Amino acid sequence: MRTNTSKLDGEMYNKEMAKLEKIIDLLNDALWQFCAWQKGYDVPDFLNRLINSPAETFHRYLSYEFIAQEKCNGxxxxxxxxxxxxxxxxxxxxxxxxxxxxEAHNELCRLLPDIKEAYSNSLFRIEINAYGDRKVVKTADADLYIMKQCTEYI
Incomplete structure (x- = not known):
């Protein structure tokens, strides 16, 4: 009788976890920039727009024209x-x-396929702390999902 065994590809797992951490850091940087310039914002809507239409979102909320106008007014x-x-x-x-x-926009565009994959697989979410600050964090299932993706059956 033959039994199925599995083996975790540790190198692949570490690479995928590092990629997820990079995505989370990048989204938090973009979120911080957005929150610094927008008042009364809807963070989940912004994140959804950023992932699905980054060029339009950056142009609408973080463009040179928008920031120049705000700074010049100040x-x-x-x-x-x-x-x-x-x-x-x-x-x-x-x-x-x-x-x-x-720099964040460039990196976001470079990682967009990975970001969309992580988003569609619910590997990160928005967390709100006691002060009402919002940040992107990995979900509790992210480790297990990535571990399954990096498992080889032999």
Whole structure:
């Protein structure tokens, strides 16, 4: 009588867990940027839009135009008032805000197939802490799901 045995591919498991952690970190970075610029936001809706339509979502909520307008309003500078003494300071702040946003967008687009797969398999969820802060965390079933995916039957 032959019995089926299984073997966990540890290297593959570690790689997949690291990928999930990277996805979670990336989504939390994008969420933090979004929350810093949007008031009265719907986090689950934002996350769903980000995963299903990243270009539109970044353009709508985190675009250069949106952030420039907000920063210029804060400095009481028109977007085309280049001779205003506060314009250079405002422009530097806009640029420093945009660097991490564009880096996150680039990484999100690169990992989008993996993010969609993790999302469709419910490997992460939004958690709300006692202060009302929201963050992406892996689900309790994520380890088991990945372990099953990395098991070889011999």
């Amino acid at each position: 400095f009481d500078v028109g977007e085309d008032e280049y001779n205003n003494p506060n314009y250079q300071i405002c422009y530097e702040e806009i640029t420093s805000e945009m660097v991490p946003i564009l």
